[in-house]
Amino acid sequence: MKRIRKPKLAVWKFASCDGCQLSLLDCEDELLAVAGKIEIANFPEASSKIVKGPYDLSLVEGSITTPHDEIRIHEVRRASKFLVTIGACATAGGIQALRNFKDVKEFISIVYAHPEYISTLNKSTPIADHVKVDFELRGCPINKDQLLEVIRAYLHGSKPNTPAYSVCMECKRCGTVCVMVAHGTPCLGPITHDGCGAICPSYNRGCYGCFGPKETPNTDSLAARFSELGATNQDIVQVLRNFNAWAEPFRRESEAHEKKVRKNKDNSR
Amino acid sequence: MKKKSAKTRTIRVDALTRVEGEGGLHVKIRDGKVIDVKLKIFEPPRFFEALLRGRNCEEAAGITSRICGICPIAYQMSTVHAVEDALGVRVDGQLRALRRLIYCGEWIESHALHVYLLHAPDFLDYDDAIQMAQEHPELLQRGLKLKKAGNEIIRFLGGREIHPINIRVGGFYKAPSRKSLLALEEQLKWAREAALETVRWTAGLPFPEFEQDFLFVALRHETEYPFNEGRIVSNRGLDIPVRDYEQLFSEEHVEHSTALHSSLKDHDSYFVGPLARYNLNFDRLSPMAREAALAAGLRAVCRNPFQSIVVRSVEILYACDEALRIIEEYEMPEKPAVDFVMKAGTGTSCTEAPRGILYHRFRFDDHGAILDAKIVPPTSQNQKAIESDLLQFVPRNISLPEEELRRRCEQVVRNYDPCISCSTHFLKLHVEHV
Incomplete structure (x- = not known):
């Protein structure tokens, strides 16, 4: 045989x-x-x-x-x-x-x-x-x-089932209270690819982007919300520059804010 | 792979296996004498000390844990303790106990991985644990279940096994309730019994005679077997506070390694890890761990690195025992973290990673932005000790067939459970006879 x-x-x-x-x-x-x-x-x-x-x-x-x-x-x-x-x-x-x-x-x-x-x-x-x-x-x-x-x-011989939606979806599914809405904690959940099971918010912490950008992330809008919560341009640069810093959407957004940091420095000179 | 002539012989291991990370070994032999041993580390450099500059000290633990996927707790612990040292923050009581508990989890997980999956196949002559499992399925099943018990502690307290997310400067993001923590108890009671069995089993493995006169270095605490605090001590009278580390220990950059070589002033090499910890802290083990060690035929001092597998098993037992003690005495703290005010400062710390002491120094400004960082991982400290063991081992075993000698040399390296990823700032085996 x-x-x-x-x-x-x-x-x-x-x-x-x-x-x-x-x-x-x-x-x-x-x-x-x-x-x-x-x-x-x-x-x-x-x-x-x-x-x-x-x-x-x-x-x-x-x-x-x-x-x-x-x-x-x-x-x-x-x-x-x-x-x-x-x-x-x-x-x-x-x-x-x-x-x-x-x-x-x-x-x-x-x-x-x-x-x-x-x-x-x-x-x-x-x-x-x-x-x-x-x-x-x-x-x-x-x-x-x-x-x-x-x-x-x-x-x-099938396609792996690994959804490309955001960490937010997983938080809703788990019934975790939104840390950004309820506590004003900056959270990358809205633009971050799910996969971890939305661990950080369930530990009272904002997502820090371990799984990188989700498909079609609105990074600009989230950065604006971070500003409203009191984040400086430099803070936004840092929060986007971790393990997926070089992934294109995160990179583009962090570079835009880095430019603003430089411009502000030039203006204050 | 092999070169031979009348006077020369070359044995190489281009890529050491069953170690974490990438490295090799090169041994040069002339007329039957070993003239040079190089532990080669090709792990690509990742420049952690450089990329930490400008980052906030509060986010540093999330970055340093990425140095090593096998012992992320060690990095997170050394990092937060160094920052807390600079800020004058003291984390006590149940929060301190929870940090010991999560470290117990990492020792159990990391040691069980090494004992059962990486090291045991050497003693029983298998290529790997899966092959070992074909003849001894119960062994690997026990090892995996033990490893899982350690990982469960980390997952529960840290959020996930690899690069956990719950540890922060001042304590934790979220502290567990007593009731939820008690859920770990049953599995740990099983693990403690399995660890006892592990000590008995490893004690019966065949060990070559290889007693060495090592300089052992480890932490020592007033009352506890060390995890997060203590003085740095040796078996030859060294006894210093952690902040004096850099006055006595130095790092050297050698061409064959992207891991920096550490040395202790006036000595060529020193030894960190389970053997050093055990030898310098035997009296601090729990009664159960001490009795099991003695019953297994170990003495209060063990100088044979091949027996490190038994010592590692004793430490698994201790960690299970200690974890159960912590859980039993646990009361949920009022707050998950201690409050602190950010200010400029310099802080140092040293904690006992599964593979030995892990030193950190950070200096940061008023806003907490890191100005400079120094990280000394255990494997880079052990590199010279590994090379020196090989210098002793190869001449005694030079008559072995080439392939067998190569295997045995790899085993000498594995005695140290080297973590090469960590050390990069670390290893292939070449034995070259010239």
């Missing part, structure tokens, strides 16, 4: 904190079931056994920040049939993309005594800037249930 081959899974890491690939090992109740359906063929953080590619499903964590990784991502793409980026680093450049707004040379000299030993690119960029990506899973960190959904959907 012919044995049916299990699809091969590979997990790749670029510049990142390891948290998103850890999410797979954090599936304590499901890990063995997953391993029963898919061959964990290349997952260095979890196994010393590296099975040769090509791989059916590749999960890519991290952003591109070095000349070496800029080349390696193409090798990963060539070895992968279906490539999914996982997490804010891979989908938006991550927290390390804060360098993109500054001079990286200055950053190197702040941290390292011998800048000449350090090989790095000026910008931290998402994987999709370099190769074709088949599916993007958002979050800093990703939600492990959504990761399981992506694997499930891949195994069944």
Whole structure:
């Protein structure tokens, strides 16, 4: 009888904190079931056994920040049939993309005594800037249930069910009182992609944008509301510049406010 | 991968596996003698100390936790304590207890991951835990359930397991009610029993003779096994307050690593993490953890890094025991955080991450904007100790077949549970015989 081959899974890491690939090992109740359906063929953080590619499903964590990784991502793409980026680093450049707004040379000299030993690119960029990506899973960190959904959907040949609406929708669904309306706490919920389950508002805290922009976010309107609540232009720049700072809608809005900060400085001179 | 000539041999591990992050190892051997060992860290630099400049100290914990997805609590704790030190804020009572509780969760989760999924396969000769589970399914199931118990504490108190959201300067955004916290109790009672079993099981694993004369460094607190506070002490008389850390410890930038190498004045290398903590704080363990350690054949001092898997298991047991104590004595505080007034200042802190002491220093202005930041993660402090272990280990095992030697060298590295993501500011194995 012919044995049916299990699809091969590979997990790749670029510049990142390891948290998103850890999410797979954090599936304590499901890990063995997953391993029963898919061959964990290349997952260095979890196994010393590296099975040769090509791989059916590749999960890519991290952003591109070095000349070496800029080349390696193409090798990963060539070895992968279906490539999914996982997490804010891979989908938006991550927290390390804060360098993109500054001079990286200055950053190197702040941290390292011998800048000449350090090989790095000026910008931290998402994987999709370099190769074709088949599916993007958002979050800093990703939600492990959504990761399981992506694997499930891949195994069944369907589209993963990961809604692109805002955190606000999830708050309403959970019955969480709106922290911005009720307490005047600035919250990125209206422009942020759902996926976390609207955790922060349920802990009396405003959303800080871990899952990046939702589809068609009205960033301008939210920034105006933040101003009314007393936020300065500089505050608005900072609140938009976290793990998804380089995602286009957040970037555009923060740059608009950065211009205002500069203009105000010039005027006061 | 391998090069051989009459006098030379090269063994390389290009990418160390079952460690968190990216690194390798390069060992140079000439005429059967190890002449150089380099722990290589290729983790791309992410410049956290630079990107914190200009950010508000109140949002820093959300940023520093992104250094490491395995031990985000450690970063959040060191960060908020450094800020609180600068502001003269003291977080006491039940809020302090809740911070110990969430740290217990991280030790349980991180240690269980290392003991069962990363380290145990070395001793039982498997490539990974999934393969181990084919012959010992009950082992991996116990490990995963134990890990889950730790993660449940973090998820409950922190909002989610990775990069939790509930910790802030002064305390928490939201403190749990006593009733809701009690829901964790049953799972933790199971976990404490499972941790006892883990200590007994790991004690029976085969350990090579490898006692080393280490310089151990850890926190020590007046009455408690250390998490968030204490003096920095060593087994050779060091005893300093945290604020004096930089006077005695320095960092060096070497070409083969994007992690800075730490050293202690007048010493070549030192050792942080579970073994150091245990050796310097054995008398501070709970009676149950102490008895289990002795029953497992450990003494009050353990100098064999291969036995770190047993010590890590003892620490899981302690963390379960301590978590249960905290939950039992918990009363909901009036406010979830202490009030404070923002002012300019410089603050330092050191907390016990699962892998060892994690030092922070922040200086910020009147508005709380960070002027400069210094972060010293545990793995960068252990780099020299790992290299020095390999210098000792390789000559004793030089007759082993190439592949076996390579595996054993990786195991020496894994004894430290290195977290390379953290250290970047850290590792592949090359053994080169020249």
